[in-house]
Amino acid sequence: MLFGYSFGDLGSILVMQGFAGLILFSVFVLMALGLAIIFGQMGVINMAHGEFMILGAYMTFLSSHLFQTYLPSFFGIYFFVAMIVAFLVSGAAGLATEWLLIRHLYRRPLDTLLATWGLSLIMQQAFRTIFGAREVGVELPSWMMGSLNVSSSIEVQINGLFVMALTLMITGAVALLMFKSRWGLQVRAVVNNRVMSGAVGIDTRRIDRLTFGLGCGIAGVAGSAFTMIGSTSPSAGQLYIVDTFLVVVFGGAQSLLGTIASALAISQSQSTLEFFTSGSNAKVTTLLIVIGLLMLRPQGLFVLKVRK
């Protein structure tokens, strides 16, 4: 007996909380991927990243609405369309942001922090004006609802499994893009040495714009996934941006693997601790552990070692 639970119960609790943590992990990973590639490539910390996620969530909400009203027979597949719409709209908004705002501030990294924070406020108000201040939720198609009973005391939700599969796919696609494509080659060169990349013939401005767009697009997909675990409201993105920063810093800003590992560690400890203590206690404990570890390893979990 521990905390008044039997060991059998404890096992089930750990598995189910662990699974709930995995859904949170999925959202973290998708958010952090975008944030990390943008930060790694351009040194820009995108404070509006949470709002790009929420933009994706609203797009998912809109798609579900449109399908329900006009194409009810295709409602079962709306989520796939919604993801693509979320990616495209958030990505396009990202491209526009880069063109209108970020590219004028490249030599002033601290100003980008302030500018993107301002942008996040503008976007929140825009959401409030367009979609209303009330929280909205999406309706899931019937095949995504319900759960699988693994044992009598353990059940896992189907939509959670779906979100995780989605995250794995997107992470895999980003890794492929990074390490196998011509775009990825150029991004990694710019991350290594921006000035020299220009001098070997890489159009660094163009790569910046594409990277910012892609990062925001992935945030949009994260928004689609987010609609399954939380309800969408204009300021919901703010709750996630801090945690996402934590994931990026903890993982080591330039390592894909580090980002994934730290997202897993943070979401799991958060979710498990939340069950045994309270939500805020879980946050405090996670934060303390992360701060402690960062004092020991300031460069993050994973760093590439090369001769300087």
Add this chain to the structure above:
Amino acid sequence: MFNVRGLNVAYGQSQVLHGIDMSVAQGEIVAVVGRNGMGKSTLMKSLIGVLPSRSGEISVQGTDVAGLPSHSRVKHGLAYVPQGRQIFGTMTVKENIQTGLVVTGKTEIPDEIYSLFPILAEFEKRRGGNLSGGQQQQLAIARALASDPKILLLDEPTEGIQPSIIKDIAVVLKEIRQLRNLTIVVCEQVLSFVLDVADRILVMENGRIVHSDRRDQVDEAAIAGYLAV
């Protein structure tokens, strides 16, 4: 073929290059020599465009590239091997060379490059940052050649490299010139290397070109005098 007219470069208020004029023929190797702080690296940086020039003209086969960002200059046929090599440390040797291929639109590394630098073919999958200094220098030259340049700019290619490799580099530079009729501008402090590769030698002092000599008529003592501290 490669002409520079009245090039002025300044860091803020302090002017470093005062109206540099220079004209290089196709297939010619020109060495710019001078002591530390005379503006050699600044000249190279402003030619490739990582440093903006205040005024003046830089033309490649008649096209003025002085106002263009560096990646467009590469497209127009300039390539740059910087001081300290500056290869992409966390990327493999092959990927480093591929970054030079971006402007050409190709993805396969031409055999010619690996036959010039066989060691790079052998270490294709190693990270650039884990190569020795001499190997990194070869990689930096290979990366520059990958963009299929008309003019190669080299900034102190012998810095921190053992004498036997310096000889190899001289051989390779002359070989490339033969192979592609490439124009080469190299700035240097090691006189023996300069005398080995150059067709013409320019001496820089305080941001001006103060002396120019053909290799066959060069007065070694005079040039050594300019280099002495």
